[in-house]
Amino acid sequence: MPAPSIDIVKSWVRIGDAFDTLLPMMIASATRLAGHETGQGDEHYITADMPEPVQQWVAANVAYWIENPEAASEKAAQPSPFLERLLDPYRVY
Numbered sequence: 359m360p361a362p363s364i365d366i367v368k369s370w371v372r373i374g375d376a377f378d379t380l381l382p383m384m385i386a387s388a389t390r391l392a393g394h395e396t397g398q399g400d401e402h403y404i405t406a407d408m409p410e411p412v413q414q415w416v417a418a419n420v421a422y423w424i425e426n427p428e429a430a431s432e433k434a435a436q437p438s439p440f441l442e443r444l445l446d447p448y449r450v451y
Contacts, residue, residue: 361389361408362417371421384423388416391437397450415444 364381368374377384386404392412393402403412415437422438 361385361403362413366413367417367420370417371424373424377424381420384420385416388419388423388437391419392416392445395437395442396445396448398448409448411444412448415441418444 362385364378364385367381367385368377371377389403389408390400392408392415393400393404396402396412398406403416408416418441419437422441
């Protein structure tokens with residue numbers, strides 16, 4: 359499965375079309391962050407199939423960044439601390 363679509367993310371956040379130009383960049387950032395967080399490499403989920411829990415993590419983090427813009431402001435985007443366990447089965451140590 360690829361990264362979650364814009365429509366899936368929009369349904370999670372319950373937003374209209376206001377973020378349509380920003381969402382692809384946010385999804386790509388969350389996808390790279392998922393690869394980094396799991397130790398698979400930043401580009402891993404760009405080219406590899408993405409398991410459903412990782413898709414949920416990506417969509418939920420984009421929603422988190424929209425609802426909490428300070429988490430993705432001047433510094434590197436921070437993942438939601440409430441979602442990190444979704445990635446545990448995919449972590450490489």
